[in-house]
Amino acid sequence: MSYNLLKGKRGIISGALDENSIAWKVAEKAHEEGATFVLTNAPIAMRMGEINKLAEQTGSQIVPADATSVEDLTTLFTQSQEILGGKVDFVLHSIGMSLNIRKKIPYTELNYEFYQKGMDVSALSFHKMLAVAHKLDAINEWGSVVALTYMAAQRTYPFYTDMADIKATLESIARSFGYHYGTQKKVRINTVSQSPTKTTAGNGIKGFGDFFDYADAIAPLGNASAEDCANYCITLFSDLTRMVTMQNLFHDGGYSTTGVSMEILNKMGIEG
Ligand SMILES: NC(=O)c1ccc[n+]([C@@H]2O[C@H](COP(=O)([O-])OP(=O)(O)OC[C@H]3O[C@@H](n4cnc5c(N)ncnc54)[C@H](O)[C@@H]3O)[C@@H](O)[C@H]2O)c1
Secondary structure (H helix, E strand, C coil): CCCCCCCCCEEEEECCCCCCCHHHHHHHHHHHCCCEEEEECCHHHHCCCHHHHHHHHHCCEECCCCCCCHHHHHHHHHHHHHHHCCCEEEEEECCCCCHHHHCCCCHHHCCHHHHHHHHHHHHHHHHHHHHHHHHHCCEEEEEEEEEEECHHHCCCCHHHHHHHHHHHHHHHHHHHHHHHHHHHHCCEEEEEEECCCCCHHHHCCCCHHHHHHHHHHHCCCCCCCHHHHHHHHHHHHCHHHCCCCCCEEEECCCHHHCCCCHHHHHHCCCCC
């Protein structure tokens, strides 16, 4: 059902790799809610070609950009404004990659080149995106920027390795940039801390399937799906949340505030 929450709004959506991607669902919902937007992803991800289907389905154009390149991001924001016919109202940062996770390197033995690459792709890219938008004055007043994060920024998950540190940085950038962009241009910046979700990035994590089931058994509402996450992002892009900024918002079915659930205790043979 559409509520026309984004009617007349223009945006940029990064990170739609395939139909499992959280960004893919956000693009579908944003389209349903009346927004027009540009899709972007790393040039290398374009080769998969899936994003073309999404572009066709949502009547969007694609501007490739490596999110670690200020030059690419400058092109992205400049061309997006030309394509969309003005400044943008919302931006989704849905980008994450850790070579240490991909290569299953334990946290105590991290490869620092991989660490720096992961930090650049997954956290500094957010600062770069915001800095480029700020410099070009590319986001309208009361515009909304959302980045996706995970609760390993607050609590330790052994298998999440360097991404925990990287997500903590990402969340801090939302607060720090949120202050400056807020005072100067009334632009809001938030992070959404999402449940484990079966996507390419998610499935790359060691033991992800078991962890997904564990989180699902803890959360009173169960794990939040990518589609639910997209709905939440849409509310944050809408005018209904215009005073929300510099927040890390948990979207996890109650997982982050549950100590233990009866379901888990029962699985351990403990009866309540
Ligand atoms: N899947 C989960 O369990 C989960 C949970 C919480 C948060 N998140 C976060 O959600 C976001 C989206 O991930 P997803 O789960 O939809 O997986 P995904 O693999 O579908 O999306 C990750 C995207 O990052 C893009 N990307 C990688 N390097 C890039 C670069 N240099 N420039 C531009 N784009 C680049 C990829 O092409 C891909 O589209 C990530 O920030 C991830 O950490 C995921």
